[in-house]
Amino acid sequence: MNAVESKKAQHFIDIEDAHGAHNYHPLPVVLERGEGVYVWDVDGKRYYDFLSAYSAVNQGHCHPAIVGAMDQQARTLTLTSRAFHNNKLGEFEKYITEYFKFDKVLPMNTGAEAVETAIKIARKWAYEKKGVEEKDAQIIVVDNNFHGRTTTIISFSNDENARKNFGPYTPGFIKIPYNDMPALEKALQQDNIAGFMVEPIQGEAGVFVPADDYMRNARDLCKKHNALFIADEIQTGIARTGALLAVCGQCDCQGHCERQEATYARPDILILGKALSGGAYPVSAVLADNHVMDVINPGQHGSTFGGNPVAAAVGVAALQVIKDENLAQNARELGNYFRAKINEYIETTDTVVLVRGRGLLNAIVINDSEEGDTAWNICLRLRDHGLLAKPTHGNIIRFAPPLVMNKEQLDECIAIIIKTLKEFE
Secondary structure (H helix, E strand, O other), X not given: OOHHHOHHXXXXXXXXXXXXXXXXXXXXXXXXXXXXXXXXXXXXXEEEEOOHHHHOOOOOXXXXXXXXXXXXXXXXXXXXXXXXXXXXXXXXXXXXXXXXXXXXXXXXXXXXXXXXXXXXXXXXXXXXXXXXXXXXXXXXXXXXXXXXXXXXXXXXXXXXXXXXXXXXXXXXXXXXXXXXHHHHHHHHOOOOEEEEEEOOOEOXXXXXXXXXXHHHHHHHHHHHOOOEEEEEOOOOOOOOOOOOOHHHOOOOOOOXXXXXXXOOOOOOEEEEOHHHOOOOOOOEEEEEOHHHHOOOOOOOOOOOOOOOHHHHHHHHHHHHHHHHOOHHHHHHHHHHHHHHHHHHHHOOOOOEEEEEEEOOEEEEXXXXXXXXXXXXXXXXXXXXXXXXXXXXXXOEXXXXXXXXXXXXXXXXXXXXXXXXXXXXX
């Protein structure tokens, strides 16, 4: 029995359809349990998860160390707001700033909130430290970016489905092509630029990987023109691409990249989310050094839940798992192996045009138009064969399994993927 034939699954799908806003188009499968690299549906069928909740579940589903930290703290103290101190926030702030080697952190809940926070910090820095006239600051962004779906963020999105009929749009952004250094240098020559915000790899756009030196050269240009280099690592960060951060490139730094300036494009502002909690709880963070973060004063930004005790405990546990289990190294090795195997298949077929990615953030491009349904139908068949993935931009399928996957499991997944693709030749 496949998912669409299950009356039990259809029951839950119908409830969502009747009572929930239709703001997503999920694959027709209803999940009720997860462990490690696997998820099970309501009928007990097991699947390999090859999306990892858009890279939130890097540490695997329901990692016992993360769930244990969450459970223990939830039984002790869940929320104080920031009206009072609590005994967990400072420990988290010390841990994460030392982990990523920044002076300060501003904790939030969701990725979009963290992006909005970074935008506010960059603008305030431009007015108070760079001398830009108030209300004149501009932030450079790139085409086909994805930073979230708040009103401000969709204002500089190319996705017309996300933008249409949600205006008026927020000003203050200059959009340039991705991976285009001359365009960035030209934009930075304006004297009212607060910063350049970029994804080191464009995940939602289809796992577009820029030139190896793009991040480093962008960082250097920002420094030259006294603008902030802002890295959105919500999806790419925390070991997903085979290094602690995607701006680390392909180095083996394991979080000590300040010693490897040849490969590390250290951001002025680093934005994290998703795997910062291992998918167990909403946790996001913005990190910066004192000369940037100190523009924020009491009453100027905040969140009732941001930095709550449960989030703090979960954040420490999630980052500790990355380090203890060498997940960056595992992602790097398995990612290289995955792309090599898929490339071997591509040489024999016209169904797949190419595979691209870094670490265990990868995508295949299907030989179809963006308006076609081949990629969607392939994902339906992958589901039938026990592997869950999702198309992005019509003819691209993103593959991002939990980083706790081992080679034996990956070999089984590669076999499922190739078997399924052959059905569409």
